[in-house]
Amino acid sequence: MSEILSLAGANLISPIILSFALGLAAALARSDLTIPEAVAKGMSVYLLFAIGFKGGVAVSAHGVDQTLILTVLAGLVLSFGLPLIAFALLKIMTGLSRTDAAAVAAHYGSISIVTFVAATSVLEGRMIDAEGYMVAVAAVMEAPAILSALWLVARGGGGGAMAPGLMREIMLNGSIVLLVGSFFIGAITGEKGLEEISAFIVTPFKGVLCLFLLDMGLIAGRGLRQSKGVLGAGAVAFAVVMPLIGSTIGMALGMMVGLSLGGIVLLMVLSASASYIAVPAAMRVALPEANPSVYLTLSLGVTFPFNLTLGIPLYLATAQIVTGG
Amino acid sequence: MSEILSLAGANLISPIILSFALGLAAALARSDLTIPEAVAKGMSVYLLFAIGFKGGVAVSAHGVDQTLILTVLAGLVLSFGLPLIAFALLKIMTGLSRTDAAAVAAHYGSISIVTFVAATSVLEGRMIDAEGYMVAVAAVMEAPAILSALWLVARGGGGGAMAPGLMREIMLNGSIVLLVGSFFIGAITGEKGLEEISAFIVTPFKGVLCLFLLDMGLIAGRGLRQSKGVLGAGAVAFAVVMPLIGSTIGMALGMMVGLSLGGIVLLMVLSASASYIAVPAAMRVALPEANPSVYLTLSLGVTFPFNLTLGIPLYLATAQIVTGG
């Protein structure tokens, strides 16, 4: 326990987390500090490209484990399955309508790539290796949760039919394409390719992540401010409980498929994190009646900061204790 | 004297100054070269974050001097006081209305962070250390000058009352929040934090500064072109004389509070420089009758280039001679 706390403490005073905290504080204090939308989008392209590329290089270097396919399958199961658990929980803990609950559930089955990146940074800082293909697992987990959510709504007779072209749009979503594409570029060009561009995608990476998290803090803070009063205590509690449940299930699956300690932690983080890019956009098309304030506030305003600050060190410590690593 | 000239000469052929000159020339020649607004804003976020962070790390490494509080007080005195001198000077040297003169005065009490950054670069190039907390002093000097200017107008019966919410807006202005926030992040995470992100905020810093100054040159040039004829010779002379007066007062105060050579130079630069971001925006709200062409042209079109090219080496040389450093 004290180990967990000291780990969490060390995590909390990293420049990355403090940058997020600065953004959050600035937004809550109504500062006019902003990062232009184009720059934020540019940074996210950079982060996705870098993380995908490095994942691909890792796979090309260490070869494809026999656990790769199993892990991808585990990711699919998690992304399809977690929304069902989330939905049941929401029905118990909150008074959200079926549609709102399904929309929220979709977010928790999907993933937050920035949380994943932050976890990767923490692991690197502690010299813990992880399977390079976890990036591909992240990509695989982005979309299926959306289908589960639509099924939940359709089952309740509430519409939720797939708008034409939506499936294609989700699968060819910019983040997925970029992550998978750069993963393949990394896998093809390998260490040699990495050497050519590592001064761009490796060394400055953490610094860019700081500015990106500054922006995330600003957005989360503004979201929290604007949605004051939208959420009850039950919903907020859900946004903390669900990651704990998700990460536990993720840990179990990660151990079953035989991942390394680092891989298990990353699978826990993917399970625990909630989407705030791909899924919200899909929800606006597929479930327009669902209230965006609800799902964005939970995902970005509560779960994201929770995972970033306390969640990641907690999952790491738990995995270390359970696996004896 | 020849020392000053050779210092100025060396300064003038640095990539930073030449980039500014390129921008200025391109704008005066009506080239369509532009740097997108979002990218320029992104670079300014980067520069503020980097300079604040490095200042904080310096403080965490060298500890808090006993001169810190005195220097902050000196900064407050300068920012409150310089507008009064500027105002008196403007009344003598120009025919500007009371409101216009007060608005200009506000700019000269406040500071230009890019001039500060450029001076830091020059000091680093000459291996002259400066107190890390000068960044905090810069932040402290941004706003008080605005109050002095409003007081000058109110005293003249010309309105200039504080619009509701303006004070808060000024204090929570993006640049101040970012500078102070990253200063604290640097102070908290210290050398260890710097190590993690120095490949982002230290090594490429000067290069980013070049592109940023290219953009400043473009903006200053366009401003000069559009405001042709707005300013008399008296106003232009003011924009060169005032920095000399400001820097002299800054030097005196810097010596009184016991700053190092580098610290004195930076305080001179802060005193000599004029705002072109925070104050103009505040003036549009608080003194809308003041003509923006006047204060922007003086601050950005005359004083900024003057400080960048001749001012900084001059202040450094003067401080070296006076302090015997």
Next chain:
Amino acid sequence: MSEILSLAGANLISPIILSFALGLAAALARSDLTIPEAVAKGMSVYLLFAIGFKGGVAVSAHGVDQTLILTVLAGLVLSFGLPLIAFALLKIMTGLSRTDAAAVAAHYGSISIVTFVAATSVLEGRMIDAEGYMVAVAAVMEAPAILSALWLVARGGGGGAMAPGLMREIMLNGSIVLLVGSFFIGAITGEKGLEEISAFIVTPFKGVLCLFLLDMGLIAGRGLRQSKGVLGAGAVAFAVVMPLIGSTIGMALGMMVGLSLGGIVLLMVLSASASYIAVPAAMRVALPEANPSVYLTLSLGVTFPFNLTLGIPLYLATAQIVTGG
């Protein structure tokens, strides 16, 4: 021949080319992946500044060859002359109107700076030196082709008179000013200046180029998708044949003026490449009746990818064989 193929093969699996391919594939698959316009423009400013600066430093280091003036003249001849050849070829190979053919011809006399940059990267990867002033030659070749095209139209009685101010606009075009300006900054500040900012303009360069080419791929792909059916087979064939002709003439001139192997290859690449920034904008003003889909698709959709993937290694191999280098 097998040498050419293996060279081409090595070129094709570089991160740079694969990033372009990723963008192309994403656009053709209708992914919503985009790089914000401001960020793309910011990257192009970065690339132009870096390439110009490095060229200038190279000139300051190795001195001005006696071939410099000859090469600049050769560049002028190529830029003025290639459109005439292109026009004749288009008249034979396609059914394009006189105006459309002239507009296309203008593009092929001018140059693509990104193709030039990619070729520079390939040369560096193979440790082949090139004259630093080739960057200046690139700048010189941007504009004259436009005049040839207007002359071709005017001769046919089809208007094409120089709109007032157009000449100035073309010469003071942002890319030209930035390239030439940073070339002079590099030449003035030399190795010392480079050292100060090389962590910004040298080490991360290739990585930025990857993201930039990702964006070029996206744009080329969207262009191809939208202009389906606009082009006949003849026009597409032209867009592959013309670079071969251009590069051959470029090689001959490069050898005549006595360039090094690297310099010859770069002159071939300049001759082979087609503009997609400066010339299209000029054409909208000077030849508005010309169909932008035609020239943009040929230049950006066919010739650019051809040069990037097959062209560059082909020109390099040819030059090596012919010069015995």
Next chain:
Amino acid sequence: METHTAKRVEIVIEAPLERRLTDALTQAGVTGYTILPVRGGSGRSGQWTREGQIGRAGMVAVVCLIKPERLDGLLEAAFTVVEKHIGVVSITDAQVLRAERF
């Protein structure tokens, strides 16, 4: 100069719906439209600004100039997309140059 009577329809809608709206307009025979970026706004679903958004969110404004007789077709097409979503539709009388163009 000679001008022609037209309607100017302005539709403010969520960005993720942009392609669906323009597809619907095209199917309804609308031959031209212009899309303007939106920086922020306020309505029944609250206040928002572009800088406070991530991903594809945010809104856009689609402006169509059409012949008056095509207005109803356009509005119906637009409405199918706008109906359940956040957004507003407004119409003004206008004149246009070059009627052959639309």
Next chain:
Amino acid sequence: METHTAKRVEIVIEAPLERRLTDALTQAGVTGYTILPVRGGSGRSGQWTREGQIGRAGMVAVVCLIKPERLDGLLEAAFTVVEKHIGVVSITDAQVLRAERF
């Protein structure tokens, strides 16, 4: 389709005043507005472009669709903010779908 009479008010104003204007509108009971970015312009105070600006400067265009009977309240609210500042206000007659929305 059924439409409802409305007024479309377009206010071009300096960006630093944006929040003050929208606050004033909200206080005057305006329930919706859309803010468009402005790239540049020209007026009595000269010519300017977005690329030639730094910081928060520049202008924005605020578009409000309102019931005709609320026009005067809106204009008065807007005018208190616009009065001493750089900017213009224009009003057009419009029709809107979904009157319940505004």
Next chain:
Amino acid sequence: METHTAKRVEIVIEAPLERRLTDALTQAGVTGYTILPVRGGSGRSGQWTREGQIGRAGMVAVVCLIKPERLDGLLEAAFTVVEKHIGVVSITDAQVLRAERF
């Protein structure tokens, strides 16, 4: 509040022509205009989006509020620039505050 009759002219034109258009307007005595960025659009010359463009391409929307009696001069000036180019021109009746301003 007192308002004055005016015309609101909206010209959507290719960005490389922007300076030529505003010069022509200025010469025709137009004292004010506002330029809005355009994100994309569709017309006779096909569909395009800002993100799919490089360089100076793309379009802009220029909005002018003018006294009705100046409309013809403005349209003629605009037309010389727009004529051979991609773009549309539309006119709406409007009211403005502060007539002294335009």
